[in-house]
Amino acid sequence: xxxxxxxxxxxxxxxxxxxxxxxxxxxxxxxxxxxxxxxxxxxxxxxxxxxxxxxxxxxxxxxxxxxxxxxxxxxxxxxxxxxxxxxxxxxxxxxxxxxxxxxxxxxxxxxxxxxxx
Amino acid sequence: xxxxxxxxxxxxxxxxxxxxxxxxxxxxxxxxxxxxxxxxxxxxxxxxxxxxxxxxxxxxxxxxxxxxxxxxxxxxxxxxxxxxxxxxxxxxxxxxxxxxxxxxxxxxxx
Numbered sequence: 001x002x003x004x005x006x007x008x009x010x011x012x013x014x015x016x017x018x019x020x021x022x023x024x025x026x027x028x029x030x031x032x033x034x035x036x037x038x039x040x041x042x043x044x045x046x047x048x049x050x051x052x053x054x055x056x057x058x059x060x061x062x063x064x065x066x067x068x069x070x071x072x073x074x075x076x077x078x079x080x081x082x083x084x085x086x087x088x089x090x091x092x093x094x095x096x097x098x099x100x101x102x103x104x105x106x107x108x109x110x111x112x113x114x115x116x117x
Numbered sequence: 118x119x120x121x122x123x124x125x126x127x128x129x130x131x132x133x134x135x136x137x138x139x140x141x142x143x144x145x146x147x148x149x150x151x152x153x154x155x156x157x158x159x160x161x162x163x164x165x166x167x168x169x170x171x172x173x174x175x176x177x178x179x180x181x182x183x184x185x186x187x188x189x190x191x192x193x194x195x196x197x198x199x200x201x202x203x204x205x206x207x208x209x210x211x212x213x214x215x216x217x218x219x220x221x222x223x224x225x226x227x
Contacts, residue, residue, distance in 0.1 A: 035216070044119065045155075045163065045206055047216030058214050094162060100208060100216045103153035103168035110162050 002027035004095050004108035012089075012115050018082040022095030022108060029053050029076045033099035036069060036080045038091040039110070046091075050099040051078055058099075085115045120145060121207055121219035128225040129197045137192045137222045139207030145217055147188035150210040154183055154192045157221075158203040166205070167192060194224070202226045 008020035022034070035050040049059035051069045059067050063082070071078040082089060093113055097106040122140040129135040139152060146152055152170050155163035165174050167183035170190065182193045190209075194201055207219040 037216075037218075044221040045208075045218040047218060050216070060215055061213065100153070100210060101151065103151075103165045103208070104155075104163070105165045105168070105174060107162040107164075 002097055002106050004097065004106060006093060006095050006108045006111040008111065008113070010112060010114060012085055012113060013117050014086055014115055015084055018080070018085050018089060018113055018115070020080045020093055020095075020111065020113070022078050022080075024076045024078075024097075029071065029073055029078065032097060034069075034071065034078045035096045035099055035104065037094045037096055037104070039094070040088075040091040047100070048080065048082075048093075087115050089113070090115045119220040120211065120217050121209060123205075123207060123219040123222045125220070126223045126225065128227055129194075130227045131197055131199060133197045134193060134195045135197060135224065136194075137205050137207075137224070139190045139192070139209075139219050141188050141190075141209060141217075143188060145188075145209050145211040146185065146190060148212055152183070152185050152190035153208045154181075154190075155206045155208065156201075156203055157206065163206060197226055199226050 003025045005023045012018045030053045036048040051057045066083045068081045092110040094110045095108040096104045154167040156166045157163045170185040171183045180196045205222045
């Protein structure tokens with residue numbers, strides 16, 4: 001079954017850009033949708049957005065154009081960039097297969113990103 | 118504040134039945150988008166428990182069941198076990214093609 005693994009810095013300074021990559025293994029990134037979901041400590045899940053393997057994206061409007069999701073099919077990876085971060089962006093970030101129409105069956109283990117100076 | 122409303126907490130004794138509600142509106146659940154349910158045990162990623170309102174992925178016990186009606190959905194857990202203790206989330210979509218999660222419900226097994 002497909003496996004997903006998030007990678008990237010665990011600490012980001014306020015006003016800087018958070019960048020994470022998700023590596024997909026035991027399956028191809030082609031032909032599928034891929035999502036990012038986050039969870040602030042002690043709080044609920046928040047959908048960030050998704051990308052189709054060909055590059056089309058849909059984002060959560062609440063992020064006010066701060067977010068960009070991209071895909072690199074040659075590396076079987078997709079990425080998240082979140083600009084101008086604040087402490088409110090401190091969260092566990094999950095990469096997930098699918099866009100949610102049929103539920104999210106495959107999740108990465110999640111990676112904690114802390115925004116602090 | 119989540120668009121999909123869940124009770125913050127529910128509890129039950131071992132062997133009992135509990136239900137968790139998920140209430141939306143006509144722009145999401147009521148617009149005929151499916152509802153999915155997730156179980157999140159402490160320190161782990163969410164696990165898909167119910168998909169497309171009432172379907173269980175392979176390996177999920179039949180103690181877990183889902184239903185949907187109008188602008189709401191429910192998750193029922195029968196024969197409650199200590200290992201069921203954790204957080205439960207509903208998920209759907211809205212007319213802007215945005216993914217939605219409920220605020221989550223903490224299940225305590227007494």
